[in-house]
Amino acid sequence: MSSWRDLILAEFTPKVSRLTLVADPDGLLLEEGILEGIRERGFELIPFEDHIAFRYAYESKFRSHWDRGEHTDLVVVLRSPASDLDSLPYDLLQAGRKLAFNLGDIFPNLSY
Numbered sequence: 025m026s027s028w029r030d031l032i033l034a035e036f037t038p039k040v041s042r043l044t045l046v047a048d049p050d051g052l053l054l055e056e057g058i059l060e061g062i063r064e065r066g067f068e069l070i071p072f073e074d075h076i077a078f079r080y081a082y083e084s085k086f087r088s089h090w091d092r093g094e095h096t097d098l099v100v101v102l103r104s105p106a107s108d109l110d111s112l113p114y115d116l117l118q119a120g121r122k123l124a125f126n127l128g129d130i131f132p133n134l135s136y
Contacts, residue, residue, distance in 0.1 A: 028130050033061045036099070041121035042090060044099045047109050050127045053101055067097040072112060079113075 032052060036044070044067070052058060053069070062069060068086075072078050078100075086098050100116060102109060109122050127134055 029055070029057050029061065031130060032058055032125055033065075035123055036062050036065050036067055038066045038097050039095065042095060042097060043086075043116065043120035044097070045109050045112060045116060045120040045122050046099055046101050047122075047124040048101050048103050048126075049105055050125070051103060052125045052127070052130070053099075062099065065097075067099050069099045069101055072100050072102050075113075 046053065048054075053062070059069070070078065070081055070086075082098075082100075086096055089096050100112070100120065102112060104111075109124070110117065112120075
């Protein structure tokens, strides 16, 4: 039997997309087993909280590598209550694969 962690980790296959955008309103990706599993697969995670700090990290650490033809797997995590991925910058939306995880989808019988 697979665990709820396995359901999430199954979505993180290296080299499928260099950029993955994740809506995570319930903070499921903060769980240590999930974080470890994603990192073991070669992904780096960066939260989208502060626009300026995010843009600096994204441009200097990731996009510059991609412009040189180097591959990195980046996960941008949006943790706001609405977690509307459409609130992310346009260039990310065009380049990234979109995922969403929340308690209601993973545990449909959970009342919260």
